[in-house]
Amino acid sequence: MRRLLLLVVLKEAEREEKRSFWRWPALCFHRKAAKYDLAKAEKKYQAEAGSYRAFTDAPPSKVHPAAEEQLEQDVPGKGHIRSHYKIGPKLGQGGFGFVYEGTRCKDGLEVAVKFSVKSPNMPYIRVPGHPKAIPMEIGLTLMANNSSRIPQIIKLLDWEDNKDHYIMVMERPMPCMDLKSFVKLHGERLDEGAARKVMRQVIEAANVCVKHGVFHRDIKMENLLVNTNTMEVKLIDFGCGAQMKKLAYKVFRGTQAYCPPEATVSTNVFCHFLVWFGLIMSHKLLAKSN
The missing domain is CATH 3.30.200.20 (Phosphorylase Kinase; domain 1)
Structure with a gap:
C-alpha cells in the first residue's frame, strides 16, 4: 500500500510545472x-x-x-x-x-x-x-x-x-540556476556522482536549519540554487517555514507534490517528514521523467 502511495505521489510530482525562477507557494x-x-x-x-x-x-x-x-x-x-x-x-x-x-x-x-x-x-x-x-x-x-x-x-x-x-x-550566486532547470539542462537526470554531491549539500542545509530552530517546510528543486561552475547548492525561500517545536504541526504547508502520505491521513505533521522530501528529490535527480 505504501509503495502504491509513493508511486502516486511521484507521478503527481512529475506533473507539477513551475513557471518562474523563484516561486512562492x-x-x-x-x-x-x-x-x-x-x-x-x-x-x-x-x-x-x-x-x-x-x-x-x-x-x-x-x-x-x-x-x-x-x-x-x-x-x-x-x-x-x-x-x-x-x-x-x-x-x-x-x-x-x-x-x-x-x-x-x-x-x-x-x-x-x-x-x-x-x-x-x-x-x-x-x-x-x-x-x-x-x-x-x-x-x-x-x-x-x-x-x-x-x-x-x-x-x-x-x-x-x-x-x-x-x-x-x-x-545572488553567479552563474546559477534553480536545481530543476539544472537537471533539465542535463537531460532531465544527473549521474550518481553529481546527484550524490547535490543531495549531500541539501541534507546539510536541512540539518543546519533544524539545528538553528528552523523548519523550512518547502525544500524542493525550485528552492535550491546551483552554481553551474562549482556545483555549490544553496537553499532559498523561507516563506513557507516555521520555528521548530517538539509538538506536531497541525497543518501541512509546502508544495503538495512533496506532501508525505502520512499527512493525508493525519493532521499531525512532524519535522522528520524532511526524510520524505529527500526521497522525492533523489528520485527527481536520478529518474528521467517519462
Missing part, C-alpha cells in the same frame, strides 16, 4: 490575501522606485571584496535599500512578491531583491538582537544563518520592513 499565505492586486502592487513599487531604479548597458564590476565583507549586513531602516541598491530587471514573481536583479552601490556586488506583499494575518517572530518582532520569512532566514559562513543557505544581506510590504536583499 500559495499554501503559505492566508486565503484573505487574495484581495491584493499584484499588478497594482508592482506599479506602486515601480513608481516609488522611479528615483533610484537604474538600468545600464555597462556590465557590473566583477571585482568584489572578500566573501565575509560582502555578506556584512547593513543596519535595517525604512527607505535605506532604495539609496544603497540599484534595482534591475525582474527575475521572477510569485503569488505575493517579485524578485529583481540588483547591484549594491558601494561595491557593485550583484544581489537579488525580493519585494513581498504582506497578507492580513502574516506571522511575525522575535529574533535575538532585534528589539521588535519581524516578518516570519526574514526572521527564519536570519536564524538559519545564525553562525559563521554557511555555504548551503542563501545569505540575507539586508532587509527592510514597511507597512504593507517588506524587502529582502540576498546574495
Whole structure:
C-alpha cells in the first residue's frame, strides 16, 4: 500500500510545472490575501522606485571584496535599500512578491531583491538582537544563518520592513540556476556522482536549519540554487517555514507534490517528514521523467 502511495505521489510530482525562477507557494499565505492586486502592487513599487531604479548597458564590476565583507549586513531602516541598491530587471514573481536583479552601490556586488506583499494575518517572530518582532520569512532566514559562513543557505544581506510590504536583499550566486532547470539542462537526470554531491549539500542545509530552530517546510528543486561552475547548492525561500517545536504541526504547508502520505491521513505533521522530501528529490535527480 505504501509503495502504491509513493508511486502516486511521484507521478503527481512529475506533473507539477513551475513557471518562474523563484516561486512562492500559495499554501503559505492566508486565503484573505487574495484581495491584493499584484499588478497594482508592482506599479506602486515601480513608481516609488522611479528615483533610484537604474538600468545600464555597462556590465557590473566583477571585482568584489572578500566573501565575509560582502555578506556584512547593513543596519535595517525604512527607505535605506532604495539609496544603497540599484534595482534591475525582474527575475521572477510569485503569488505575493517579485524578485529583481540588483547591484549594491558601494561595491557593485550583484544581489537579488525580493519585494513581498504582506497578507492580513502574516506571522511575525522575535529574533535575538532585534528589539521588535519581524516578518516570519526574514526572521527564519536570519536564524538559519545564525553562525559563521554557511555555504548551503542563501545569505540575507539586508532587509527592510514597511507597512504593507517588506524587502529582502540576498546574495545572488553567479552563474546559477534553480536545481530543476539544472537537471533539465542535463537531460532531465544527473549521474550518481553529481546527484550524490547535490543531495549531500541539501541534507546539510536541512540539518543546519533544524539545528538553528528552523523548519523550512518547502525544500524542493525550485528552492535550491546551483552554481553551474562549482556545483555549490544553496537553499532559498523561507516563506513557507516555521520555528521548530517538539509538538506536531497541525497543518501541512509546502508544495503538495512533496506532501508525505502520512499527512493525508493525519493532521499531525512532524519535522522528520524532511526524510520524505529527500526521497522525492533523489528520485527527481536520478529518474528521467517519462
